Amino acid sequence: MDLKHSTVLITGGTSGIGLEMVKQFTEQGAKVIVTGRNPDSLAETGKRFPKVHTLQSDVSKPKDIEQLYKDVTQQFPDLNIIINNAGLMRLMDLQDTTFDLENVSLEVATNLTGTIQMAYQFLPHLLTKKSAAIVNISSGIAFMAYSCAPVYSASKAGVRAFTQALRLQLEDTNVKVFDVIPPGVNTNLQNDWVLPPNPSMMMDADKMVNIVIKGLLNDKPEIKPFLVGVIKTVSRILPGLLIRFGHKEFNKFKQLNKGKRIQ
Numbered sequence: 001m002d003l004k005h006s007t008v009l010i011t012g013g014t015s016g017i018g019l020e021m022v023k024q025f026t027e028q029g030a031k032v033i034v035t036g037r038n039p040d041s042l043a044e045t046g047k048r049f050p051k052v053h054t055l056q057s058d059v060s061k062p063k064d065i066e067q068l069y070k071d072v073t074q075q076f077p078d079l080n081i082i083i084n085n086a087g088l089m090r091l092m093d094l095q096d097t098t099f100d101l102e103n104v105s106l107e108v109a110t111n112l113t114g115t116i117q118m119a120y121q122f123l124p125h126l127l128t129k130k131s132a133a134i135v136n137i138s139s140g141i142a143f144m145a146y147s148c149a150p151v152y153s154a155s156k157a158g159v160r161a162f163t164q165a166l167r168l169q170l171e172d173t174n175v176k177v178f179d180v181i182p183p184g185v186n187t188n189l190q191n192d193w194v195l196p197p198n199p200s201m202m203m204d205a206d207k208m209v210n211i212v213i214k215g216l217l218n219d220k221p222e223i224k225p226f227l228v229g230v231i232k233t234v235s236r237i238l239p240g241l242l243i244r245f246g247h248k249e250f251n252k253f254k255q256l257n258k259g260k261r262i263q
Protein backbone atom coordinates (compact mmCIF):
# COMPACT_ATOMS: atom_id res chain seq x y z
CA MET A 1 0.00 0.00 0.00
CA ASP A 2 1.15 3.49 -0.70
CA LEU A 3 0.70 5.43 2.54
CA LYS A 4 2.20 8.78 1.54
CA HIS A 5 -0.68 9.68 -0.76
CA SER A 6 -3.39 8.00 1.32
CA THR A 7 -6.22 9.45 3.35
CA VAL A 8 -6.68 7.29 6.44
CA LEU A 9 -9.58 7.09 8.90
CA ILE A 10 -8.57 5.63 12.28
CA THR A 11 -11.32 4.77 14.78
CA GLY A 12 -10.25 5.14 18.40
CA GLY A 13 -7.22 7.22 17.49
CA THR A 14 -6.94 9.21 20.73
CA SER A 15 -5.01 6.69 22.84
CA GLY A 16 -2.63 3.73 22.72
CA ILE A 17 -2.16 1.96 19.40
CA GLY A 18 -4.54 4.32 17.58
CA LEU A 19 -2.73 7.44 18.78
CA GLU A 20 0.64 5.94 17.84
CA MET A 21 -0.80 5.16 14.39
CA VAL A 22 -1.82 8.83 14.08
CA LYS A 23 1.81 9.77 14.74
CA GLN A 24 3.41 7.24 12.40
CA PHE A 25 0.90 7.60 9.53
CA THR A 26 1.37 11.38 9.71
CA GLU A 27 5.15 10.85 9.54
CA GLN A 28 4.58 8.74 6.42
CA GLY A 29 2.85 11.73 4.83
CA ALA A 30 -0.71 10.38 4.99
CA LYS A 31 -3.73 12.60 5.65
CA VAL A 32 -5.27 11.33 8.91
CA ILE A 33 -8.79 11.51 10.33
CA VAL A 34 -9.42 10.28 13.86
CA THR A 35 -12.50 9.30 15.83
CA GLY A 36 -13.26 8.57 19.47
CA ARG A 37 -16.05 9.16 22.00
CA ASN A 38 -14.41 11.51 24.49
CA PRO A 39 -14.36 15.15 23.22
CA ASP A 40 -11.47 16.11 25.55
CA SER A 41 -9.26 13.30 24.20
CA LEU A 42 -10.16 14.33 20.65
CA ALA A 43 -9.27 17.97 21.40
CA GLU A 44 -5.99 16.84 22.99
CA THR A 45 -5.15 14.74 19.90
CA GLY A 46 -6.01 17.71 17.63
CA LYS A 47 -3.71 19.94 19.67
CA ARG A 48 -0.85 17.44 19.52
CA PHE A 49 -1.31 16.79 15.78
CA PRO A 50 -2.64 20.03 14.27
CA LYS A 51 -2.86 18.55 10.75
CA VAL A 52 -5.09 15.68 11.93
CA HIS A 53 -8.88 15.96 11.66
CA THR A 54 -10.93 14.77 14.64
CA LEU A 55 -14.56 13.65 14.70
CA GLN A 56 -16.60 12.41 17.64
CA SER A 57 -18.15 9.05 16.80
CA ASP A 58 -19.01 5.91 18.75
CA VAL A 59 -18.53 2.69 16.73
CA SER A 60 -21.03 0.84 18.92
CA LYS A 61 -23.81 3.15 17.60
CA PRO A 62 -24.98 2.48 14.02
CA LYS A 63 -26.39 6.03 13.72
CA ASP A 64 -22.93 7.43 14.54
CA ILE A 65 -21.40 5.24 11.80
CA GLU A 66 -23.95 6.47 9.24
CA GLN A 67 -23.24 10.10 10.18
CA LEU A 68 -19.47 9.50 10.17
CA TYR A 69 -19.72 8.08 6.65
CA LYS A 70 -21.60 11.18 5.43
CA ASP A 71 -19.21 13.62 7.13
CA VAL A 72 -15.99 11.90 6.11
CA THR A 73 -16.87 11.17 2.49
CA GLN A 74 -18.14 14.73 2.04
CA GLN A 75 -15.13 16.43 3.67
CA PHE A 76 -12.48 13.91 2.55
CA PRO A 77 -13.59 12.34 -0.74
CA ASP A 78 -10.05 10.95 -1.21
CA LEU A 79 -10.47 8.63 1.79
CA ASN A 80 -8.99 5.26 0.78
CA ILE A 81 -8.01 3.46 4.02
CA ILE A 82 -10.13 2.73 7.08
CA ILE A 83 -8.57 1.30 10.23
CA ASN A 84 -10.99 -0.40 12.62
CA ASN A 85 -9.01 0.08 15.80
CA ALA A 86 -11.53 1.32 18.42
CA GLY A 87 -11.88 -1.25 21.13
CA LEU A 88 -12.24 -2.05 24.78
CA MET A 89 -11.36 -5.02 26.96
CA ARG A 90 -12.73 -5.84 30.39
CA LEU A 91 -11.80 -8.66 32.73
CA MET A 92 -15.07 -10.33 33.56
CA ASP A 93 -16.36 -13.10 35.82
CA LEU A 94 -19.53 -14.41 34.22
CA GLN A 95 -20.82 -15.45 37.65
CA ASP A 96 -20.76 -11.77 38.64
CA THR A 97 -24.47 -10.85 38.42
CA THR A 98 -23.96 -7.07 38.31
CA PHE A 99 -23.88 -6.73 34.48
CA ASP A 100 -27.07 -5.94 32.61
CA LEU A 101 -27.55 -7.73 29.29
CA GLU A 102 -26.61 -4.79 27.07
CA ASN A 103 -23.46 -4.12 29.06
CA VAL A 104 -22.27 -7.71 29.33
CA SER A 105 -21.63 -7.88 25.57
CA LEU A 106 -20.24 -4.36 25.07
CA GLU A 107 -16.98 -5.69 23.57
CA VAL A 108 -18.97 -7.45 20.87
CA ALA A 109 -20.88 -4.25 20.04
CA THR A 110 -17.68 -2.17 19.90
CA ASN A 111 -14.89 -4.47 18.74
CA LEU A 112 -16.81 -6.82 16.45
CA THR A 113 -20.16 -5.31 15.38
CA GLY A 114 -18.49 -1.89 15.12
CA THR A 115 -15.82 -3.32 12.81
CA ILE A 116 -18.37 -5.13 10.63
CA GLN A 117 -20.67 -2.09 10.35
CA MET A 118 -17.78 0.27 9.56
CA ALA A 119 -16.49 -2.05 6.82
CA TYR A 120 -19.97 -2.48 5.31
CA GLN A 121 -20.78 1.25 5.48
CA PHE A 122 -17.52 2.43 3.88
CA LEU A 123 -17.05 -0.39 1.35
CA PRO A 124 -19.03 1.21 -1.55
CA HIS A 125 -16.86 4.33 -1.23
CA LEU A 126 -13.61 2.34 -1.00
CA LEU A 127 -14.55 0.36 -4.12
CA THR A 128 -14.51 3.61 -6.13
CA LYS A 129 -10.83 4.20 -5.28
CA LYS A 130 -7.89 2.99 -7.36
CA SER A 131 -6.18 1.55 -4.30
CA ALA A 132 -7.94 1.10 -0.97
CA ALA A 133 -7.75 -0.91 2.25
CA ILE A 134 -9.72 -2.05 5.26
CA VAL A 135 -7.43 -2.69 8.22
CA ASN A 136 -8.94 -4.56 11.16
CA ILE A 137 -7.23 -4.84 14.55
CA SER A 138 -7.80 -8.25 16.09
CA SER A 139 -5.56 -9.74 18.80
CA GLY A 140 -3.32 -12.68 19.69
CA ILE A 141 -6.27 -13.65 21.91
CA ALA A 142 -8.08 -14.63 18.69
CA PHE A 143 -5.83 -17.75 18.78
CA MET A 144 -6.16 -18.45 22.52
CA ALA A 145 -9.32 -17.49 24.38
CA TYR A 146 -8.41 -15.75 27.64
CA SER A 147 -10.78 -16.93 30.35
CA CYS A 148 -10.46 -13.67 32.35
CA ALA A 149 -11.91 -11.81 29.33
CA PRO A 150 -14.46 -14.17 27.72
CA VAL A 151 -16.47 -11.57 25.79
CA TYR A 152 -13.34 -9.82 24.51
CA SER A 153 -11.97 -13.21 23.39
CA ALA A 154 -15.18 -13.89 21.47
CA SER A 155 -15.10 -10.43 19.88
CA LYS A 156 -11.51 -10.77 18.63
CA ALA A 157 -11.94 -14.33 17.31
CA GLY A 158 -14.94 -12.86 15.46
CA VAL A 159 -12.90 -9.97 14.04
CA ARG A 160 -10.33 -12.44 12.71
CA ALA A 161 -12.97 -14.68 11.10
CA PHE A 162 -14.75 -11.68 9.58
CA THR A 163 -11.48 -10.29 8.22
CA GLN A 164 -10.54 -13.59 6.56
CA ALA A 165 -13.97 -13.93 4.94
CA LEU A 166 -14.03 -10.29 3.81
CA ARG A 167 -10.57 -10.66 2.25
CA LEU A 168 -11.80 -13.55 0.11
CA GLN A 169 -14.93 -11.70 -0.98
CA LEU A 170 -12.84 -8.70 -2.05
CA GLU A 171 -9.93 -10.59 -3.62
CA ASP A 172 -10.82 -9.48 -7.15
CA THR A 173 -11.29 -5.83 -6.19
CA ASN A 174 -9.03 -2.87 -5.48
CA VAL A 175 -9.75 -3.11 -1.73
CA LYS A 176 -7.10 -4.97 0.25
CA VAL A 177 -8.02 -6.40 3.63
CA PHE A 178 -5.44 -6.51 6.43
CA ASP A 179 -5.53 -8.31 9.77
CA VAL A 180 -3.35 -6.67 12.43
CA ILE A 181 -2.74 -9.06 15.32
CA PRO A 182 -1.03 -7.44 18.32
CA PRO A 183 0.12 -9.29 21.45
CA GLY A 184 -0.18 -7.46 24.79
CA VAL A 185 0.68 -3.78 24.20
CA ASN A 186 1.23 -1.06 26.83
CA THR A 187 -1.74 1.27 26.36
CA ASN A 188 -4.72 2.52 28.37
CA LEU A 189 -6.70 -0.64 27.51
CA GLN A 190 -5.82 -2.27 30.84
CA ASN A 191 -6.17 0.84 33.05
CA ASP A 192 -9.26 -0.36 34.91
CA TRP A 193 -8.16 -3.95 35.46
CA VAL A 194 -8.05 -5.21 39.07
CA LEU A 195 -5.38 -7.70 37.92
CA PRO A 196 -2.69 -5.75 36.05
CA PRO A 197 -1.03 -7.46 33.07
CA ASN A 198 2.46 -8.93 33.44
CA PRO A 199 4.75 -6.09 32.21
CA SER A 200 7.32 -8.58 30.83
CA MET A 201 4.69 -9.88 28.37
CA MET A 202 3.87 -6.44 26.99
CA MET A 203 5.15 -4.64 23.90
CA ASP A 204 5.41 -0.86 23.42
CA ALA A 205 2.89 0.74 21.08
CA ASP A 206 5.55 2.45 18.93
CA LYS A 207 7.18 -0.91 18.11
CA MET A 208 3.82 -2.51 17.33
CA VAL A 209 2.79 0.34 15.03
CA ASN A 210 6.16 0.24 13.30
CA ILE A 211 5.36 -3.37 12.39
CA VAL A 212 1.92 -2.24 11.14
CA ILE A 213 3.46 0.41 8.88
CA LYS A 214 5.99 -2.04 7.43
CA GLY A 215 3.27 -4.67 6.94
CA LEU A 216 1.02 -2.26 5.06
CA LEU A 217 3.86 -0.93 2.89
CA ASN A 218 4.72 -4.55 1.98
CA ASP A 219 1.08 -5.66 1.48
CA LYS A 220 1.27 -8.37 4.17
CA PRO A 221 -2.34 -9.48 4.70
CA GLU A 222 -1.61 -10.75 8.22
CA ILE A 223 0.46 -8.29 10.24
CA LYS A 224 1.84 -9.70 13.49
CA PRO A 225 5.02 -9.57 15.58
CA PHE A 226 7.11 -12.71 16.09
CA LEU A 227 5.47 -13.56 19.45
CA VAL A 228 2.03 -13.78 17.85
CA GLY A 229 3.46 -16.09 15.16
CA VAL A 230 4.59 -18.39 17.99
CA ILE A 231 1.18 -18.20 19.68
CA LYS A 232 -0.53 -19.03 16.37
CA THR A 233 1.68 -22.09 15.79
CA VAL A 234 1.42 -23.41 19.37
CA SER A 235 -2.36 -22.97 19.34
CA ARG A 236 -2.51 -25.28 16.30
CA ILE A 237 -0.03 -27.94 17.45
CA LEU A 238 -1.13 -28.06 21.09
CA PRO A 239 -4.68 -26.69 21.23
CA GLY A 240 -5.65 -26.06 24.84
CA LEU A 241 -2.11 -25.51 26.19
CA LEU A 242 -2.09 -21.71 25.98
CA ILE A 243 -5.72 -21.42 27.06
CA ARG A 244 -4.97 -23.44 30.21
CA PHE A 245 -1.84 -21.35 30.82
CA GLY A 246 -3.82 -18.08 30.60
CA HIS A 247 -6.60 -19.55 32.73
CA LYS A 248 -4.20 -19.78 35.70
CA GLU A 249 -4.87 -16.06 36.23
CA PHE A 250 -8.63 -16.47 36.53
CA ASN A 251 -8.73 -17.48 40.21
CA LYS A 252 -6.51 -14.52 41.13
CA PHE A 253 -8.80 -12.21 39.18
CA LYS A 254 -11.95 -13.74 40.72
CA GLN A 255 -10.68 -13.04 44.25
CA LEU A 256 -9.61 -9.46 43.46
CA ASN A 257 -12.87 -8.78 41.64
CA LYS A 258 -14.94 -10.06 44.58
CA GLY A 259 -13.01 -7.74 46.92
CA LYS A 260 -13.67 -4.81 44.62
CA ARG A 261 -17.41 -5.52 44.40
CA ILE A 262 -17.86 -5.75 48.20
CA GLN A 263 -16.29 -2.30 48.80
Ligand SMILES: NC(=O)c1ccc[n+]([C@@H]2O[C@H](COP(=O)([O-])OP(=O)(O)OC[C@H]3O[C@@H](n4cnc5c(N)ncnc54)[C@H](OP(=O)(O)O)[C@@H]3O)[C@@H](O)[C@H]2O)c1
Nearest residue numbers: 012014015016017037038058059086087184185187188189
Ligand atom coordinates in the same frame (compact mmCIF):
# COMPACT_ATOMS: atom_id res chain seq x y z
N1 LIG B 1 -3.28 -3.06 24.20
C1 LIG B 1 -3.28 -4.37 23.95
O1 LIG B 1 -2.71 -5.18 24.70
C2 LIG B 1 -3.96 -4.88 22.71
C3 LIG B 1 -3.67 -6.19 22.27
C4 LIG B 1 -4.31 -6.69 21.16
C5 LIG B 1 -5.24 -5.91 20.48
N2 LIG B 1 -5.52 -4.63 20.91
C6 LIG B 1 -6.53 -3.87 20.21
O2 LIG B 1 -5.99 -2.64 19.78
C7 LIG B 1 -7.04 -1.68 19.65
C8 LIG B 1 -6.63 -0.38 20.34
O3 LIG B 1 -6.53 -0.64 21.73
P1 LIG B 1 -5.50 0.12 22.68
O4 LIG B 1 -4.75 -0.92 23.39
O5 LIG B 1 -4.79 1.18 21.95
O6 LIG B 1 -6.52 0.74 23.75
P2 LIG B 1 -6.73 2.21 24.35
O7 LIG B 1 -5.42 2.84 24.68
O8 LIG B 1 -7.70 2.02 25.46
O9 LIG B 1 -7.42 3.02 23.16
C9 LIG B 1 -8.71 2.70 22.73
C10 LIG B 1 -9.21 3.78 21.79
O10 LIG B 1 -10.51 3.39 21.32
C11 LIG B 1 -11.44 4.43 21.56
N3 LIG B 1 -12.76 3.84 21.75
C12 LIG B 1 -13.17 2.94 22.69
N4 LIG B 1 -14.46 2.63 22.51
C13 LIG B 1 -14.88 3.32 21.42
C14 LIG B 1 -16.09 3.41 20.73
N5 LIG B 1 -17.19 2.74 21.13
N6 LIG B 1 -16.17 4.22 19.65
C15 LIG B 1 -15.08 4.90 19.22
N7 LIG B 1 -13.90 4.86 19.84
C16 LIG B 1 -13.80 4.08 20.92
C17 LIG B 1 -10.89 5.17 22.79
O11 LIG B 1 -11.34 6.51 22.89
P3 LIG B 1 -12.70 6.91 23.69
O12 LIG B 1 -12.70 6.13 24.97
O13 LIG B 1 -12.63 8.38 23.87
O14 LIG B 1 -13.82 6.51 22.78
C18 LIG B 1 -9.40 5.13 22.47
O15 LIG B 1 -9.07 6.15 21.56
C19 LIG B 1 -8.29 -2.35 20.25
O16 LIG B 1 -9.09 -2.86 19.22
C20 LIG B 1 -7.70 -3.46 21.09
O17 LIG B 1 -8.61 -4.51 21.27
C21 LIG B 1 -4.89 -4.11 22.01
